[in-house]
Amino acid sequence: MQTTFLKRLKSVQGAIPSMRCNVVPSSFDPTDEAMLAFPLPISWQWSSCERFLRERAARIVMTRLPLFWQLEVLLHDVCKAVGAPLFIGSPQNMPVGAAAIAAMGIDTIITSGEDCGAFATHLSDRAIPLPKNLFIVRTPEESWGTPPTLSRAGVRIHQEVHLFPGVVIAEQCAHADAGVQACFHLSDGVRIDTRGSDSYLTIDKELPLPITDLEIPFSLRAGGTCACGKQILEKIL
Amino acid sequence: MTNLPTLAHIVTAATMPHAPSFYRDRYGMRGESALPSIRTWEEWHALPRISREDLEARSPLERIFCPLSSVDFFSASSGTGGKPPLFSPRGVVAGYEYRAEWYAMKGPFLSGIHPPHRVQFMLQQRERPARVVTLDPNNLHASLRLAAAAGVDGMYVPVFLAAQIAEYLQALGASKRVQYVELASEQISNSLIRRLQEIFPAAAIYASWGMTEVDASPMGIPCRPLAVNEKTVYHLKENIHMDIVNPETLAPLPLKAGSEGELLLTSYPESAAFPLIRYRTGDIGRIVETSCKRHSQPTFTIVGRAESDFIKVPGGVLRADEVERVLTELNPALERFELHLHQTDTPSGVHYRAVLHVDAPDTELPALARSVALSLRIGPSFTYADGEREGRFEPLQCVPLASSASNQKNRRMITHPIA
Numbered sequence: 210m211q212t213t214f215l216k217r218l219k220s221v222q223g224a225i226p227s228m229r230c231n232v233v234p235s236s237f238d239p240t241d242e243a244m245l246a247f248p249l250p251i252s253w254q255w256s257s258c259e260r261f262l263r264e265r266a267a268r269i270v271m272t273r274l275p276l277f278w279q280l281e282v283l284l285h286d287v288c289k290a291v292g293a294p295l296f297i298g299s300p301q302n303m304p305v306g307a308a309a310i311a312a313m314g315i316d317t318i319i320t321s322g323e324d325c326g327a328f329a330t331h332l333s334d335r336a337i338p339l340p341k342n343l344f345i346v347r348t349p350e351e352s353w354g355t356p357p358t359l360s361r362a363g364v365r366i367h368q369e370v371h372l373f374p375g376v377v378i379a380e381q382c383a384h385a386d387a388g389v390q391a392c393f394h395l396s397d398g399v400r401i402d403t404r405g406s407d408s409y410l411t412i413d414k415e416l417p418l419p420i421t422d423l424e425i426p427f428s429l430r431a432g433g434t435c436a437c438g439k440q441i442l443e444k445i446l
Numbered sequence: 447m448t449n450l451p452t453l454a455h456i457v458t459a460a461t462m463p464h465a466p467s468f469y470r471d472r473y474g475m476r477g478e479s480a481l482p483s484i485r486t487w488e489e490w491h492a493l494p495r496i497s498r499e500d501l502e503a504r505s506p507l508e509r510i511f512c513p514l515s516s517v518d519f520f521s522a523s524s525g526t527g528g529k530p531p532l533f534s535p536r537g538v539v540a541g542y543e544y545r546a547e548w549y550a551m552k553g554p555f556l557s558g559i560h561p562p563h564r565v566q567f568m569l570q571q572r573e574r575p576a577r578v579v580t581l582d583p584n585n586l587h588a589s590l591r592l593a594a595a596a597g598v599d600g601m602y603v604p605v606f607l608a609a610q611i612a613e614y615l616q617a618l619g620a621s622k623r624v625q626y627v628e629l630a631s632e633q634i635s636n637s638l639i640r641r642l643q644e645i646f647p648a649a650a651i652y653a654s655w656g657m658t659e660v661d662a663s664p665m666g667i668p669c670r671p672l673a674v675n676e677k678t679v680y681h682l683k684e685n686i687h688m689d690i691v692n693p694e695t696l697a698p699l700p701l702k703a704g705s706e707g708e709l710l711l712t713s714y715p716e717s718a719a720f721p722l723i724r725y726r727t728g729d730i731g732r733i734v735e736t737s738c739k740r741h742s743q744p745t746f747t748i749v750g751r752a753e754s755d756f757i758k759v760p761g762g763v764l765r766a767d768e769v770e771r772v773l774t775e776l777n778p779a780l781e782r783f784e785l786h787l788h789q790t791d792t793p794s795g796v797h798y799r800a801v802l803h804v805d806a807p808d809t810e811l812p813a814l815a816r817s818v819a820l821s822l823r824i825g826p827s828f829t830y831a832d833g834e835r836e837g838r839f840e841p842l843q844c845v846p847l848a849s850s851a852s853n854q855k856n857r858r859m860i861t862h863p864i865a
Contacts, residue, residue, distance in 0.1 A: 226597025
């Protein structure tokens with residue numbers, strides 16, 4: 210993450226208690242000593258998730274995201290809006306997650322890039338079918354490809370990339386044939402500027418700490434036009 | 447106490463032909479057979495009780511008395527008897543309104559008893575900014591760093607994590623702004639109260655009594671702040687009815703000061719996903735006062751657990767059948783045992799020590815204790831030995847069964863009060 214941005218984020222930490230905001234971690238890694246609190250407006254919504262749950266007519270949703278990412282409240286708002294009850298699973302407790310799927314017929318899992326493959330294997334080893342909807346939250350740094358173990362008939366996978374938990378910067382296209390090489394588009398309100406081999410991110414949304422011209426640790430470039438008409442986003446390490 | 451017509455109405459609604467069959471089956475209603483008559487308290491007391499096993503025997507989807515889309519969330523609690531966890535449909539998002547008496551709700555709130563969105567709802571209802579930080583027990587320090595940065599001034603946390611949370615927030619310089627600390631159920635030691643008072647000098651400390659399978663949990667809400675050497679007393683929340691019964695005969699006991707017995711709950715909030723009727727909580731309660739000074743309402747306290755084959759401990763449940771499985775796998779002759787759970791009050795919270803009294807004349811007991819600890823599951827992927835490593839439990843001990851001090855017939859799982 211760009212040093213200037215982290216300095217700015219660090220400088221606002223003391224003011225956060227007096228802001229009308231919620232917080233999410235600036236790092237997805239709980240052991241990251243440099244992790245800071247990133248302020249998000251109280252009215253912040255996870256609209257891409259709502260869109261997916263609505264399109265897929267989700268019936269019961271299980272989250273397996275780490276609780277310290279602070280996404281439960283946003284996800285519950287989404288579930289309430291689409292009328293799907295929520296079950297809070299723990300990535301550290303696969304047996305309970307598997308039992309929940311078997312007991313309640315959970316059809317939608319919200320999970321992380323780190324958890325999805327291992328949990329799918331856990332289910333497969335116990336002959337529990339993978340639920341029909343998988344929503345995977347990925348970090349900018351990790352691979353954005355679809356794990357081959359998850360590609361099953363009847364299972365719809367949606368992946369998106371978060372800058373910080375809840376701050377979506379890229380989404381997998383629902384129209385393209387994802388295959389192993391998923392096709393991503395920039396999220397609404399997100400811009401990438403490429404200067405030389407460096408890419409800079411700007412989010413045109415009202416944030417307590419605006420994200421403008423944030424240098425990201427890899428290059429993103431437009432890689433042609435998708436079947437849906439949007440530009441395909443290519444990540445170059 | 448709820449009036450009889452209200453209770454009769456709850457039973458009628460729960461047994462209507464269009465409702466799920468849970469209560470009709472439990473009450474032995476077949477076809478067009480008449481609804482149970484509830485015109486007298488005797489008839490109410492004669493109505494069959496519901497146990498946790500009754501809930502476990504039915505799929506959570508068969509226990510939903512409202513449209514699925516009206517279910518807010520599903521909770522999970524550790525399974526008993528080797529069964530999977532108990533999943534419970536929950537419809538009530540409200541239920542924390544009682545905090546307004548004690549807590550101004552000005553700052554963000556640390557939610558350690560999930561789901562956190564119920565705190566969001568509480569703050570919205572009070573027209574406060576809905577600022578919630580979710581405690582992650584698996585990433586405690588990361589979530590507490592966020593709590594400190596957000597400036598939390600209130601929290602609802604499990605007893606077994608309370609000391610750790612307090613000490614870490616203190617280390618982060620975030621303890622002085624805390625105004626409200628609510629501890630969830632369990633026995634609370636004097637040393638923990640003292641420690642929390644020391645670390646959170648501006649806070650009053652409260653306790654509530656709840657169960658994950660009960661909609662609108664917590665059912666027992668604070669009457670007054672906790673104080674050293676004073677009983678933890680609760681009021682019963684609105685829309686919850688309580689019966690108290692002799693734990694052995696299950697005969698009803700009068701709701702008067704000093705009555706002590708197993709608590710049965712009837713929970714009927716309007717938005718409940720499942721109406722719980724005469725549910726055996728397994729908790730032994732005592733009526734403390736029929737009218738408290740502050741609220742002129744009855745108060746009660748929890749004094750322990752009714753005889754059961756399981757003991758709740760931090761991180762899960764010690765189960766008699768699991769002890770039996772582990773012992774007989776090690777040696778098929780090891781059938782007779784008693785497990786005693788001792789609790790010791792320490793400045794860092796209660797320490798737990800399991801002592802297994804076992805009939806094993808030719809066995810080296812320290813080696814047996816080690817083997818049992820390694821195999822004894824507390825949760826689906828958590829053993830007693832894991833708890834030892836994490837400092838939750840002291841090393842398990844095995845002693846000859848003859849030295850057992852329980853003197854209680856047919857009891858295999860015995861919890862001793864905090865020493």
